[in-house]
Each structure stands twice: as C-alpha cells, then as structure tokens.
Amino acid sequence: MTRIFEDPDSFVADALRGFARAHRDEVRLVDGGVVRARPLDSGKVAVLIGGGSGHYPAFAGYVGEGLAAGAVCGNIFTSPSTAQALRVAHAADAGGGILFTYGRYAGDVIHFGEAEKRLRADGIDARTVLITDDVASAPADSIDERRGIAGILCVFHIAGAAADRGDPLDEVERLARLAKSRTRSHGVAFAGCTLPGADHALFTVPEGQMSIGLGIHGEPGVRDVAHQPASELAVTLAEPLLAERPDDASRAVVLLNGLGSVTPEELFVLFGFVVDHLESRGVEVVDPRCGEFVTSLDMAGVSLTVLWLDDELEELWSAPASAPGFRKGTVAAAAPSAPGGAPGAASPPATPGSASRNSVPGSAAPGPEPERPPATAAAQHAARVARELLHAARDAVAVEADRLGELDAIAGDGDHGIGMLRGVTAAVGAADDADPAAGVREVLQAAGEAWSETAGGTSGALWGAALVRLGESLGSPETITPADVSAGVSAAAERIAELGGASAGDKTMLDALLPFAEALASEVSAGASLPAPLAAAAEAARRGAEATTAMTPRRGRARPLAERSVGHPDPGATSFSIIADVVAQAAVAPEAVAPETVAPEEAE
Numbered sequence: 001m002t003r004i005f006e007d008p009d010s011f012v013a014d015a016l017r018g019f020a021r022a023h024r025d026e027v028r029l030v031d032g033g034v035v036r037a038r039p040l041d042s043g044k045v046a047v048l049i050g051g052g053s054g055h056y057p058a059f060a061g062y063v064g065e066g067l068a069a070g071a072v073c074g075n076i077f078t079s080p081s082t083a084q085a086l087r088v089a090h091a092a093d094a095g096g097g098i099l100f101t102y103g104r105y106a107g108d109v110i111h112f113g114e115a116e117k118r119l120r121a122d123g124i125d126a127r128t129v130l131i132t133d134d135v136a137s138a139p140a141d142s143i144d145e146r147r148g149i150a151g152i153l154c155v156f157h158i159a160g161a162a163a164d165r166g167d168p169l170d171e172v173e174r175l176a177r178l179a180k181s182r183t184r185s186h187g188v189a190f191a192g193c194t195l196p197g198a199d200h201a202l203f204t205v206p207e208g209q210m211s212i213g214l215g216i217h218g219e220p221g222v223r224d225v226a227h228q229p230a231s232e233l234a235v236t237l238a239e240p241l242l243a244e245r246p247d248d249a250s251r252a253v254v255l256l257n258g259l260g261s262v263t264p265e266e267l268f269v270l271f272g273f274v275v276d277h278l279e280s281r282g283v284e285v286v287d288p289r290c291g292e293f294v295t296s297l298d299m300a301g302v303s304l305t306v307l308w309l310d311d312e313l314e315e316l317w318s319a320p321a322s323a324p325g326f327r328k329g330t331v332a333a334a335a336p337s338a339p340g341g342a343p344g345a346a347s348p349p350a351t352p353g354s355a356s357r358n359s360v361p362g363s364a365a366p367g368p369e370p371e372r373p374p375a376t377a378a379a380q381h382a383a384r385v386a387r388e389l390l391h392a393a394r395d396a397v398a399v400e401a402d403r404l405g406e407l408d409a410i411a412g413d414g415d416h417g418i419g420m421l422r423g424v425t426a427a428v429g430a431a432d433d434a435d436p437a438a439g440v441r442e443v444l445q446a447a448g449e450a451w452s453e454t455a456g457g458t459s460g461a462l463w464g465a466a467l468v469r470l471g472e473s474l475g476s477p478e479t480i481t482p483a484d485v486s487a488g489v490s491a492a493a494e495r496i497a498e499l500g501g502a503s504a505g506d507k508t509m510l511d512a513l514l515p516f517a518e519a520l521a522s523e524v525s526a527g528a529s530l531p532a533p534l535a536a537a538a539e540a541a542r543r544g545a546e547a548t549t550a551m552t553p554r555r556g557r558a559r560p561l562a563e564r565s566v567g568h569p570d571p572g573a574t575s576f577s578i579i580a581d582v583v584a585q586a587a588v589a590p591e592a593v594a595p596e597t598v599a600p601e602e603a604e
Contacts, residue, residue: 002297008197009422012053012075019060023324027063030091032084034060035070040094045163045172046070047099048089049156051108052077052456054193055216057325058152058294059102064323065331067160069094072112075422076195076297077217077415078457079107083449085115089126097125097169101155101176103148104130105217107458110499114461125169129176131155133185133305135240136213136222149216150257150294151183153326154307154317161319179313182249184241187303188233189214189221193260193296195414202414212236214259214303216296219412220564234273237304242281249308250282253317255289259301267291267302274304287317287328372476375439379476382440387431389583390447394424396582397575404571411553411565416459420575423455423463440480444471458500459572462509465499466492482524482533486517493517507551507565509572515540516580531587538577538584545569545577 005011020029027034033050040046050059050072059071070092074080089098098119100112112128119126132143133151158179162172189211192201203220205211210228211221228236256271258264271290278285286309294303309317320329375383397404397420404417430450434443444467452464473488474480493513502508519540523533548570 002194002196002198005196008195011196012073015053016060016073019324026322026324027060030070030088032080032087033071033073034063035088035092036063036065040069040092040096042094043096044094044166045096045099045169046089046092046094047101047156047159047163047172047176048072048085048092049102049152050074050080050085050088050100050112051102051105052079052217054297055294057292057323061325062153062156062323064321064326065160066164066319066321066328067156067323067326069160069163074456075415075419078419078455078460079105079111081453081456081460082111082114082118083453084456085112086118089115089119089124093124096163097127099127099129099159099163099169099172099176101129101131101152101159103152103216104132104144105147106500107456107461110458110461111452111456114499127169127173129155129159129173129180131180131183133180133183134213134215135184135186135244137215140244147215149185149187149305150255150303151185151305151307153255153293154183154253154305155179157319157321157326158313158316161316161321165319175312175316178310179307179316182246182308182310182313183305184244184308185303185305186237186240187214187221187257187259187301188212188237189259189299189301190227191261191300192220193299195297202409211301214296214299214301216259216294217412230270231273231276234270234277237302238274238277238281238306241304241306242278242283245283246308248310251284251286251309251314252278253287253289253305253307253309254278254285255293255305255307256291257294257303257305258292259299259303260292260295261298261300262302264291270302278306286314293326372442375437375442375476376478378478378480379439379441379474380437382474382480383431383434383438383443386440386443386447387428389586390424390428390431392582392586393579394421394428396578397421397424400575400578404575407568407574408571410568412571415457416571416575419455419457419459420463423451423460426450426454427463427467439476440474441471441476444468444474459509459575462496462500462572465495469495482528482530485530486521486524486533489517489520502554505551505554507548507553507570507573509570509576511548511551511570512541512544512573512576512580515544516576531584534584534587538580541573541577541580545573548573 026037028037046069048070049068052074054076062068063071070088072080072085072088102108116126131148131152132146134147134149137147138145155176159176162175192203194201208227209224211224213222258267267290275285320331322331401417401421405414408414408416427447427450430446431443434446448464448467452460470488470492473491502510504514516537520533520537523536553565
C-alpha cells in the first residue's frame with residue numbers, strides 16, 4: 001500500500017513536483033507533464049510519450065537524451081486529457097513534428113488521438129504509434145487489439161534515438177513501428193496493487209497461485225495457475241514470446257521487469273533462468289536488462305519483454321540514453337536551458353492537469369473568442385436547469401463512487417468511481433463559474449471541457465464530449481422544446497459512439513445511453529412534456545445497464561478479462577443509469593420546468 005502521501009487527490013501532482021526538483025538538470029515541469037530541461041535543437045522531431053501515472057519510471061522517467069522529449073502524465077492509472085497532451089506538445093515542439101507513442105488503452109487513444117487532430121489543424125505535423133506488446137491481451141491474429149506493457153520502453157528508446165540523431169518524422173515513425181512490430185511482453189502477478197489512500201488491493205490472487213497475463217493498471221491476469229518455481233516461471237514467461245519470434249531473429253534485447261514490490265534479488269534469480277532458457281532456444285541475449293522499467297504502484301509481479309533485433313534496430317538500441325529512469329552509454333553533457341535558449345533559466349511553476357492554456361512556455365496566447373449574441377431567455381433558463389442537474393448528478397455519483405470503483409476493479413483498474421466523481425465535480429465547478437447570463441451551450445461547453453480535463457481516462461473523454469455536443473445541439477434558440485432536448489441527447493450519443501468506437505452490445509456506457517435516447521425520443525414524439533419521457537428513458541437506461549451483466553466486453557480494458565466481467569454489469573453503463581435516474585427525478589421539480597413553458601418575462 002502507499003504509505004507516504006499528503007492527499008490522495010494530489011498524489012500525482014505532488015510526486016511530479018518532487019520528481020522535477022530531484023532531476024531539475026534533466027527535466028522541466030510543465031502544465032500536463034514534463035519536458036527536457038534543455039529544449040530540442042530546432043527542426044528535430046519531438047517524441048512524446050505518456051499515460052496514467054503509477055508506473056515509474058514510466059513515463060516521466062523516460063524524458064531525456066535518446067528517449068522522449070516530453071511525457072504527458074495523467075492521474076493514477078488514468079489517461080491524461082487532450083488539453084494536457086496539447087500543452088506538453090507545444091512545450092516540446094521544435095519544428096520537426098510530433099510523434100506520440102504510448103501503450104494502446106482506450107482512454108489514451110481517445111485523448112492523444114484528439115490532440116493529434118488538433119495539432120494537425122494548427123499546422124503541426126503529428127503522428128501516433130500505438131504499442132501493443134502484451135501477448136496475453138489478444139491472440140496473434142488480433143495484434144492491433146493488444147495493450148502495451150513494459151515493451152513500451154523498447155519503442156521509446158528506438159524512436160527517441162532516431163529523433164535525436166536527426167531523422168525526419170517519416171523515418172522516426174517508421175522505425176517506431178518497426179520496433180513495435182518486433183516487441184513482445186508477457187507478465188504474471190502474485191498480488192494486486194493498492195491506490196493511494198485505499199485500504200485494500202484492487203485485486204487479490206488466491207493463496208499458492210499466480211495470475212497470468214496481468215495489466216499494468218491494476219487489472220488482474222487473464223487466468224490463475226499454481227505458483228511455479230523460478231525455472232518453470234522462466235519458461236512460462238518466455239514461451240509465448242518465442243512462439244512469435246520472427247524468422248530472421250537470432251539476437252534480442254531482453255528486459256525482466258519488476259512491477260513494484262518484487263525484490264531485486266528475486267528478479268536476478270528469475271533472470272538467470274530466463275537467459276538459460278532463451279539461450280537453449282538459440283537466442284543471443286543482447287544488452288540484458290533486469291530491474292523496474294514499468295511498474296504498477298506496489299504490485300507484486302514481473303513481466304518479460306523481448307525486442308527481436310535486426311540491423312537497424314540494433315544500431316539504434318546501442319545508442320546512448322540518459323534520462324532519470326534509464327541510462328546507457330555516454331551522452332555529452334549540456335547545460336539546461338529554458339525555452340529561448342537561456343541556460344539555467346528558472347522554470348515557471350506548474351501544476352500538471354490544471355486547465356490554464358497560457359501556462360505553456362513559449363506558446364502563443366490564445367486569440368479572443370468570437371463574439372456571440374447574448375443568450376436567449378430560453379437558453380439562460382436551460383443553463384440554470386443544467387447547473388441544477390449537474391449538482392444532482394455529482395451528489396448521486398458521490399454516494400455510489402465506491403461501488404462503481406469496486407465494480408470496475410473486477411475486470412479493470414478500479415478507478416471508474418473516483419474518475420467519475422472528479423469529472424462531474426469539475427463540471428459542476430465550471431458550470432457554476434460560468435457567466436450567470438450564459439446560455440446552456442456555453443455552460444455545457446465549460447462543464448464538458450472541465451470534466452474531460454480533470455477526469456482524464458475514457459469516461460472523462462466521453463462524458464466531456466457528450467456535454468459539449470449536447471450544448472451545441474441545444475444552442476440558443478427562442479424556445480427549447482422537449483424535441484430539442486431529445487435531439488440533443490441523440491447527438492451526444494452519436495458523439496460518444498464516434499469517439500469511443502463502440503456500439504450496442506459491446507458492454508459499454510452506450511448499452512444504457514442508447515435505450516435512454518430511444519425511449520426519450522419515443523415518448524417525446526407522442527407529445528408528452530419532459531418529466532414523463534425522462535422517467536421512461538431512465539427506466540430504459542436502468543434495464544440497459546442491468547442487461548450488460550450477461551454481456552462479454554468487446555471494448556476497453558475489460559476486454560482482455562472478458563470471463564471475469566461476465567456476471568457483473570458494466571461500470572460505465574451503471575454510472576450513466578445512476579445519473580439518468582437523478583435527472584429524471586430532478587425534472588419533476590418546479591425549477592426544472594421545460595423552457596418552452598416559461599414566458600420570456602418569467603425567465604428573466
């Protein structure tokens with residue numbers, strides 16, 4: 001368990017602050033993560049890595065020569081937001097383009113993917129290489145569905161070394177994809193990890209057993225087997241990697257990774273047997289590595305990674321690297337400099353994850369927002385209703401946060417409850433801080449952006465985008481009818497499906513949202529006022545969430561643990577149902593009367 005912390009909610013920000021102070025000659029804290037203390041030379045590619053925190057030395061520890069130019073750091077086991085990725089990208093950009101590379105997880109794909117789109121729209125060439133090295137998370141014929149674990153380090157170093165020697169973006173991307181295609185990992189866990197402030201582990205392993213195929217976000221393995229002695233465990237870990245050995249591969253980089261609480265001596269014991277087995281199968285081990293490379297807080301577990309070398313990859317792997325969490329060879333020392341080239345200039349203070357866009361050193365100040373006409377009386381009334389509903393949603397989520405986390409921990413990382421609470425709390429704050437004369441479009445945009453920024457993760461991205469789309473759909477007309485509300489809900493559902501790539505039956509939030517939207521549209525089309533349709537829609541959402549109990553997940557982190565998930569409802573669908581229920585209940589209150597029933601003079 002985590003024994004040293006000030007406040008669980010500020011654990012990541014506090015850790016990054018201390019990390020940056022401990023390594024001030026190498027990294028600089030920026031809003032959303034860290035970048036190199038000495039900026040890249042003009043024209044070089046900026047390799048950016050990132051993901052949730054709790055994996056040190058990933059991700060901040062891999063910022064340095066021969067590795068990344070910057071790292072985007074989310075909350076514990078939670079993908080960073082789009083805004084964080086953009087701020088770090090602007091801080092690291094040297095004019096040669098941006099290469100995002102990270103392990104394939106749904107929230108990371110959504111947030112980094114959106115950041116890539118926005119950078120491209122701003123004229124910055126940005127690319128992405130997803131890392132999919134975990135052989136236990138999907139079969140070989142579905143390799144693009146695999147997740148990334150400790151093999152991410154291999155891709156980080158190959159891409160970073162290529163960028164530092166001056167390769168153009170096309171070449172850096174190609175070499176990163178080559179490294180990704182020849183990297184495989186396999187892991188086991190002996191005990192789960194505990195989130196800061198929690199009093200129990202996210203999962204447990206039965207006595208005398210070990211869990212094969214662990215994730216790095218507190219997910220349990222795909223199956224439990226009897227504990228094995230070191231010689232047998234070496235074979236268990238290595239054989240799936242050997243099964244996918246390229247025909248031309250005889251040399252390999254080998255990394256044995258501790259997940260957080262396995263002692264160095266235990267790792268050395270296992271590593272000896274790993275090398276014995278690989279050499280017996282004709283593998284020449286190049287640059288052996290044994291230690292902690294991608295951890296999972298205090299998880300007791302290990303993973304084995306093999307990078308199958310060819311001539312190109314071997315040349316790049318042999319390049320020097322110097323970062324707080326990984327060093328090899330000799331890198332020429334250089335005085336740190338602030339943006340603009342002033343050696344030794346002090347770094348401005350920053351809080352990772354805050355919403356200030358102006359905190360990116362050297363970035364252009366955002367232009368003024370285009371002026372909009374004042375919000376109509378109907379839009380202002382709808383904004384007041386939206387604020388009240390957000391407050392009700394926050395209160396309901398606060399009551400259910402622990403249950404949602406426990407539900408998520410069955411086949412995920414256990415952070416859904418706390419992530420939802422962070423997100424909706426931030427949305428409430430942003431809505432309350434909005435101009436009192438603002439309309440529902442502006443209030444929901446502020447709330448959605450705050451939700452996405454603060455919560456991170458898949459649910460943060462989806463809820464944030466949904467609120468923004470709902471506000472856009474409602475707009476600022478003279479009247480807002482039940483049909484307008486129904487159309488807005490449908491638009492929000494379409495946005496979630498577009499962003500997350502899921503559909504009905506995938507065991508996601510959509511399995512509650514789509515029935516809600518359909519029931520609402522049906523009741524509204526019959527001419528009913530909002531309270532009755534919302535009640536019917538909430539009931540449809542409840543039934544939809546319950547129906548996910550029998551489903552097998554086909555998206556997100558629960559997919560590799562599909563069997564564990566069956567028999568339990570989806571956390572995302574459940575949390576949507578909870579919010580739908582309180583929205584329906586609040587709709588019967590006098591202050592929640594549909595805007596079109598309020599005369600303009602009453603709405604002033």
